[in-house]
Amino acid sequence: MSLKIYVDRLSQPSRAILIFCKLNGIEFEEVNIDLSKGQHRTPEYQEVNIMKQVPAIVHDTFKLFESHAILRYLASAFPETADHWYPKDLQKRANVECVLDWHHSNLRRGSAGYVFNTILAPAFGLPLNPQAAAEGKKLLSASLATIDTYWLQKDGSFLLGNSQPSLADLSLVCEIMQLEFLDEKDRVGLLSPHKNVLKWIDDVKSATAPYFDDIHATLFKVSEIFQKQRSAGASS
Amino acid sequence: MSLKIYVDRLSQPSRAILIFCKLNGIEFEEVNIDLSKGQHRTPEYQEVNIMKQVPAIVHDTFKLFESHAILRYLASAFPETADHWYPKDLQKRANVECVLDWHHSNLRRGSAGYVFNTILAPAFGLPLNPQAAAEGKKLLSASLATIDTYWLQKDGSFLLGNSQPSLADLSLVCEIMQLEFLDEKDRVGLLSPHKNVLKWIDDVKSATAPYFDDIHATLFKVSEIFQKQRSAGASS
Numbered sequence: 001m002s003l004k005i006y007v008d009r010l011s012q013p014s015r016a017i018l019i020f021c022k023l024n025g026i027e028f029e030e031v032n033i034d035l036s037k038g039q040h041r042t043p044e045y046q047e048v049n050i051m052k053q054v055p056a057i058v059h060d061t062f063k064l065f066e067s068h069a070i071l072r073y074l075a076s077a078f079p080e081t082a083d084h085w086y087p088k089d090l091q092k093r094a095n096v097e098c099v100l101d102w103h104h105s106n107l108r109r110g111s112a113g114y115v116f117n118t119i120l121a122p123a124f125g126l127p128l129n130p131q132a133a134a135e136g137k138k139l140l141s142a143s144l145a146t147i148d149t150y151w152l153q154k155d156g157s158f159l160l161g162n163s164q165p166s167l168a169d170l171s172l173v174c175e176i177m178q179l180e181f182l183d184e185k186d187r188v189g190l191l192s193p194h195k196n197v198l199k200w201i202d203d204v205k206s207a208t209a210p211y212f213d214d215i216h217a218t219l220f221k222v223s224e225i226f227q228k229q230r231s232a233g234a235s236s
Numbered sequence: 237m238s239l240k241i242y243v244d245r246l247s248q249p250s251r252a253i254l255i256f257c258k259l260n261g262i263e264f265e266e267v268n269i270d271l272s273k274g275q276h277r278t279p280e281y282q283e284v285n286i287m288k289q290v291p292a293i294v295h296d297t298f299k300l301f302e303s304h305a306i307l308r309y310l311a312s313a314f315p316e317t318a319d320h321w322y323p324k325d326l327q328k329r330a331n332v333e334c335v336l337d338w339h340h341s342n343l344r345r346g347s348a349g350y351v352f353n354t355i356l357a358p359a360f361g362l363p364l365n366p367q368a369a370a371e372g373k374k375l376l377s378a379s380l381a382t383i384d385t386y387w388l389q390k391d392g393s394f395l396l397g398n399s400q401p402s403l404a405d406l407s408l409v410c411e412i413m414q415l416e417f418l419d420e421k422d423r424v425g426l427l428s429p430h431k432n433v434l435k436w437i438d439d440v441k442s443a444t445a446p447y448f449d450d451i452h453a454t455l456f457k458v459s460e461i462f463q464k465q466r467s468a469g470a471s472s
Binding site: 050051062064065066067068069070072073076077090091093094095097098100101102104105108109131146150 | 286287298302304305306308309312326327329331333337338340341344345367386
């Protein structure tokens with residue numbers, strides 16, 4: 001059965017799925033859907049995902065979107081996936097599900113709201129929205145504090161006190177990497193109060209090397225362009 | 237093993253869990269946490285759920301929050317649960333997961349944002365926020381349209397073209413029931429353009445009778461009080 005994964009590597013859930021597949025030796029064809037060029041709005045792509053979003057997959061003839069649903073499906077459909085990603089034990093799995101669900105209305109909403117309305121909106125032909133940015137930043141900060149003081153409080157390097165990463169670690173760290181788009185001072189200001197979060201990001205990077213940095217290369221490149229534009233603006 | 241379910245019946249995900257347990261013959265003790273009295277902020281309740289939210293469960297010694305995580309866990313931990321709620325077939329399950337995940341950033345965010353900022357905020361000591369209400373209403377309308385024209389487009393009475401309801405039907409319809417708090421004209425205005433949604437709500441109610449109406453009785457009572465207050469305000 002063929003597996004096609006439709007992604008833009010600048011999208012955080014797209015990266016989580018690519019890293020997951022690489023780590024677990026799942027063979028796939030990566031199809032790039034460039035969001036900044038509007039490729040998610042073409043009639044061809046709407047045949048794949050009517051919601052006009054990435055990521056999406058087509059496994060043989062089965063179409064699926066929503067990144068957490070995709071991660072759960074792949075972890076279950078490919079038996080070579082190591083158990084720690086999506087444990088078969090009901091209570092361990094339920095804890096992972098709890099973090100994945102919490103993510104939507106907290107870290108994801110805060111981070112995406114802040115980064116989009118501070119940096120990315122103009123690339124999509126939309127104006128920056130300072131009020132939405134401020135609300136996003138507040139929720140983002142609160143979410144980072146919750147990760148720092150609750151999800152990472154038990155023994156073990158990963159969320160929930162686990163000794164190996166789960167789907168939740170991958171999804172959440174890929175989201176936080178989106179902060180690379182921000183001005184460095186702003187990013188450091190957001191992350192530096194949260195020492196457990198900083199260590200955990202490094203632990204996830206190490207546990208998913210070399211794929212983590214490979215898949216984030218495009219993001220690092222674009223982030224560098226943003227930084228240069230800022231420096232040019234500041235010195236002109 | 238004992239199962240305690242901590243709920244406020246005015247909370248939509250609380251109701252979904254209660255109805256699910258009743259329908260599947262799962263025995264539990266219901267513990268009422270009155271949000272309007274701040275009972276979710278007591279130190280005792282924080283021992284149950286540090287996030288200070290309902291619903292939450294304690295199954296013997298296992299604590300869990302986030303309603304979709306709870307529904308998945310209960311459907312898996314209680315083998316008497318009928319398969320249609322959370323299918324074992326991987327692709328059928330993935331489709332249910334897709335709706336459950338989609339819900340967070342769409343129907344849930346729109347509905348909760350609109351209802352809270354139009355009606356409920358003062359009961360929690362907060363001011364109404366017209367701009368947040370307007371954003372919520374826009375997302376709520378778009379979400380109802382997506383349910384009407386996409387999730388309910390296939391044969392079968394329920395989401396995804398299924399002939400029996402899944403966890404997704406229960407979660408989403410309980411969310412929509414929150415619109416009972418609105419002024420009737422407003423609620424009808426929101427729902428009436430979506431004929432498939434209206435039929436589906438009735439189908440979910442029928443499929444989950446008599447528990448659906450039983451568990452929603454508190455909501456109907458409070459909604460009636462709101463309507464009377466509005467009438468009194470209009471005629472004074």
